[in-house]
Amino acid sequence: MSVRVDWRQSVALTGTVTKYLAVAMLVPLGISFVYGEDTVVFLISIAIAIVVGLALEQVSDSHELGPREALLFVGLSWGAVAVIGAIPYVIAGYGTESALGEPVNALFESMSGFTTTGATATDEISFARHSHALLMWRQLTQWLGGMGIIVLMVAILPEAAVNGAQLIESEAPGPELQKLTPKIAETARLLWLFYLGFTVLYILILLGLHYTGYAPNMDAYNAVAHGFTTLPTGGFSPQAESIAYFSPAVQWAVIPFMLIAGMNFALFYLLLQDEYAAFLQDRELQAYLGANAGVAVILWGLLFTGSAPPLELGGITQGALENSLRQATFQVASLLNSTGYATSNFAEWGNTAQGVLLFAMFIGGSAGSTGGGVKIVRWLVVLKSIRRQLFTTAHPSAVRPVRLGGQVIDEDVINAIYGFTLLYLLTFGIATVFLLLDAGRVGLELTVFEAISASLATIGNIGPGFGFLGPFGTYELFPETSKLLMIFLMWIGRLEIIPVFVLFTGAFWNE
Template sequence: MRHHLHVDWRAGLSLVGAILAFLSLAFVVPIGVALAYGGEDLWVFVVSMAVTAGFGLGLRQLDPDPNPGAREAFLVVALTWLLAAVFGALPYVLAGNGTIASPINALFESMSGFTTTGATVMGDISFDTHSRAMMMWRQLTQWLGGMGIIVLAVAILSQMAVGGAQLMEAETPGPGVSKLTPHIAETARVLWIAYIGFTAFYITLLYGLHLGGYAPNMDFYNALAHGFTTLPTGGFSPEARSMEAFSPAVQWLAIPFMFVAGVNFVLWWHVISGDRFAILRDNEFRSYLGAVSVLTVIGTILLFVSSLETPETGMVGGNLERSARYAAFQIASLTNSTGYANMDFNEWNGSAQALLLFAMFIGGSTGSTGGGIKVLRWLVIIKSLRRELFTAIHPEAVRPVRMNGKPLDEDAIRGIYAFTLLFLALFFVGFLLLAADASRVAGFDPDTIALVSASIATIGNIGPGFGIVGPMGGYLEFPVTSKLLMIFYMWIGRLEIFPVLVLLTTAYWRS
């Protein structure tokens, strides 16, 4: 008996091609930087732009008038992120500089960029090895991936407006972004306007600190680079020691913007539009604010009573400003998966490190650029568990789980449980596979906390972990097989697992 595909793969690939063709325009930014700094690596980005555009336009010819449905949307979203990382790796390979010149390392770095993970295999983060244009491309990949390539495509490519709703839902299959306007393409534009606005404001403030003498090394290049990586909760920095390289004024400024990046951008749009209290009425925002605040206070206390002192930072224990700054910065960074560091938290004591590991599992808000499980899911799980305890005492009671005063559909609650359990299961499996792979490589013996944090940092799109994958380290030493696993984890983690895994089922293609 013959089986026929029930997926319009030509329409799907055509739309992927259209997005890639548009994405090729992003190479204009590093081309401009290359021209501004003497033309170094200029040919690399010109060739990358031509190859990406040519491949995209070639795919586009498969179906000049695509009309994707919900089924095709999964294919479009999954392949777009994969191919964006593949073509985003071209400049690293063509330039041939440093550890990211090898194809696997280049793909790792590119996937980490587009998924806003921030994990790196770049062994030498400096302008001695890499051009300023190459480093800016590295930062730009995170900014493009932050709000979502698909959201950008829906906003700009008119031919995608018909299937725009399905594409946005496939990209964020969890509790998603509500429509702000009657048209999904207009909603996408609204989200990008808010995203661009916050980015421009942050860059202006960073450069303002430089002009005011409060941040001597935060020149315009650095301000632009960190603007491209803070709002998307990315964490790539052209500085080897991340935000530790900058003054306390820069670090304090970054904290509220990292927090902002973890908030649902829909809420920010309501605030900007005049509904100033919309954000305070939202259950998820209040929970997110509460979690970050409580963890920051606990972290500040743990650092203040410690004896922590480093050559780079001086005495932390007993110094309230430093304790508060380091705690607030790292909690804001790791809670929503930004991944920046203002000191090497490998040097923190066990209790403080456990606090950071706990923060990694929280995640940002839905509709934000943050990764992880997401605050809303944890909130629904807690509310549903409280309901189970109540109904155990009052079996006849009918008590729906409510969010913002509205009852949640039971199917949505089951979906949240399914995602959370799958996320945790994949995290544990990832840890076991990384441990098994490490055991077969002579001379490579990462400690358990490094393997645990590497698994959660990649599937949660967080970036740095502990041990060798700490904020001042990286993933370079892992064997190729482990890197391939982590590339896969970053990919499925950015798309919240289901849009990728559903492609691996027979039912998707045949039923």
């Protein structure tokens, strides 16, 4: 059989993406000048990104991608940016005690950043161990990966816009692409403008809280750093205590923006068109907000009554209306859409509360959002198709299509959603077993619950898990083989599994 995929075109365009990553590194380079830290690190990293990018571009002089080349390009690009993004960690950590100096740990941190997972492989996040420039690069990788590197390339590169629909569909979270305008490049630019606009608004609000005295710790550096990781549902923070480091006013301010990040960004176009009713009547939006509210109420009840956390934490939230409501609302909003921020060490909460949070982690954000997980719309279609199956079993002659928001869902779409969901759960289960076996091989004490949370947190791009993987914990203790598996899980989870798995099939490569 002859090879059908012209991989050279995909590699060449991947080089273009790699080359432009050097432009993003100018941000931490500027920070390095301000603080006088790690300037050489980013000068070297920028040089490497440019050289590698230019070298890859020479593989082919054509950037015209067919459907298969587009799939290969998306997969290669996300792998390439993670590798290039790890270079500053390796250089900065070389010869120091930083865990990020180890290549596997650096790649884990970089992949976690670009896929907006928010899991860390370093033992300590602090300005005493890492420079302001390096920690800002860590934040920036999440912002770049949030709306999507390929979406950005389609928005600014004419050669990528030619196959923009195929590229964005391969990268964007959710079962289908919503075109806002006739030209896909314009759609990509609109999505990034929404994303940028909300990021700027969020930073300004945080700065406003700081200068009015409600957030003394939220200086300009922290405001920008958290602006880079809230809207992409990333969860990285330059503070080891995450959002718990900041005042309750900041914690309340973060919640609505985490909720916005989990919404379908295409819906905001309806608001620009004054179609408020269509915005509010969107079934996925209603289900997303309803799921957040419902799970938060359950968790709030557990925290307020003191029936879930251990005694020492129960004393903090039991009977405390504002505190328990804030903790519950924040953690559900953070984990349901895969942000991963924390206002408390929920890994120390009782089993019931942790079970509620684990359930929230399975739900996921909306299609077209920056959130991870299975996605609300898929669960809606699965539940509606199950109800349809029960009805047609009782009424064999009935013809009953699955509808969502008054629209009939095509049977091919339903089958694709079932295929994705099954593959997602199967991959998650196999990875859980591997993590348990690998931990036993090296003598790492890993409970089943911790292994489940590690597998789910990486494939769902959520970040924190339970036990020693909690919001203030680290993945550093895992053996390198487990870390490599979780790097793979983060990669395929961000690209919705199937666009990556198809690259490993013979049918993809051959006539």
